[in-house]
Amino acid sequence: MSNQETKPIDTKKIQEMLNRKKGKMKRYLSHCAHCSLCAESCFLYMAHDKDPQYMPSYKAINSLGKLYKKRGKVDRKHLSEIKGIVWRNCVLCGRCYCPVGIHIPSMIAFARSILRSQDVYPQLDEVSSESWL
Amino acid sequence: MYDFIRGPLIPIAFVIFILGLIIQLVQFFKLTKKKEWVYPPLEVKSEKKKVGQWIAFCFASLNGTLWKTDPAMTMMTSIFHVCLIVVPIFLLGHNILLDQSWGFSLWSLPEFITDVLTLVVLICVAFFLARRLFLSRVRAITTVTDYVILLIAAAPFLTGYLAYHQWFNYNAVMTLHILAGEVMLITIPFTKLGHMLFFFLYRFLIGGEYSFAKGARAW
Numbered sequence: 580m581s582n583q584e585t586k587p588i589d590t591k592k593i594q595e596m597l598n599r600k601k602g603k604m605k606r607y608l609s610h611c612a613h614c615s616l617c618a619e620s621c622f623l624y625m626a627h628d629k630d631p632q633y634m635p636s637y638k639a640i641n642s643l644g645k646l647y648k649k650r651g652k653v654d655r656k657h658l659s660e661i662k663g664i665v666w667r668n669c670v671l672c673g674r675c676y677c678p679v680g681i682h683i684p685s686m687i688a689f690a691r692s693i694l695r696s697q698d699v700y701p702q703l704d705e706v707s708s709e710s711w712l
Numbered sequence: 713m714y715d716f717i718r719g720p721l722i723p724i725a726f727v728i729f730i731l732g733l734i735i736q737l738v739q740f741f742k743l744t745k746k747k748e749w750v751y752p753p754l755e756v757k758s759e760k761k762k763v764g765q766w767i768a769f770c771f772a773s774l775n776g777t778l779w780k781t782d783p784a785m786t787m788m789t790s791i792f793h794v795c796l797i798v799v800p801i802f803l804l805g806h807n808i809l810l811d812q813s814w815g816f817s818l819w820s821l822p823e824f825i826t827d828v829l830t831l832v833v834l835i836c837v838a839f840f841l842a843r844r845l846f847l848s849r850v851r852a853i854t855t856v857t858d859y860v861i862l863l864i865a866a867a868p869f870l871t872g873y874l875a876y877h878q879w880f881n882y883n884a885v886m887t888l889h890i891l892a893g894e895v896m897l898i899t900i901p902f903t904k905l906g907h908m909l910f911f912f913l914y915r916f917l918i919g920g921e922y923s924f925a926k927g928a929r930a931w
Contacts, residue, residue: 600931602739602743602931603743606740606910609903610904610907610910610914611904612907613850613855613858613904614785614789615843615849615852615853616786618849619782631848631849631851631852631853634849634853637849637853640853673921676778676922678789679907679910679915680914680915680918681914682918685931
């Protein structure tokens, strides 16, 4: 069993990280108009038959947004869901465009940092390529 | 209650609106700082062009922008936001009240024009609502708050339109109109509607590839 499945979650550490960037990230999350105009700027959204799960805003709201909503009190299941969103559904190419000016890549990158702090990240060297997430 | 909505709540709403925006602005400048390296905004090379070349250039520039990917929404949202600002500021009725209260007024648009523009705002709101209800990608990120925010933005225009045409009970509709305006003013600095201010801060002051200006600040 890997460390990712057994290590207890340090919610204090997550909360500390969330608080550190609260000013910026909470504003970004609260000013997102949920207009979905960012959708077509994501090549993964276009390549996946316009599946809403690949929309930049969907990814930010359901990863970092969820972490803030739950105030960092998340379990392994939540982190595992977020892991799929921030690593499989986003490659951080930085091409997403928000008309309001919200910098979505910084939100995804921050969610990744939080997950890494809990030892949750893709382990390409340990498992087959099909199940790396 | 009726007197409170038509009386003291009006200056209270304006004070909360202005103070709220100032607080948000101060917090923004505290959270961001000037940076030495600035992400250069995309530059357009200014070469001498004939009129035909300019028109072709302008159309070519739209490729890859929202005008190309989602022209309907881009057009509707642009019209909506312009009307949202223009109609209440240059409405004859508002300017008469301003003149009676403070002895000055702004230039007013003809009533027929503001009446049509109000209708345009309501059509845009109906379009946004339809998107939220029927487009899967918008539905995927829609929450109850989004509907409430849309209602807050639409209510002053809907009630204003009803009051102008004196449909239903005029006094009740007018009180609702004033209340809707006050609710909108109070909620702007503290909700999603704050993008009214933050759009300019994010797009002009924060450095980034998509900045409209130099964007010399960073979080």
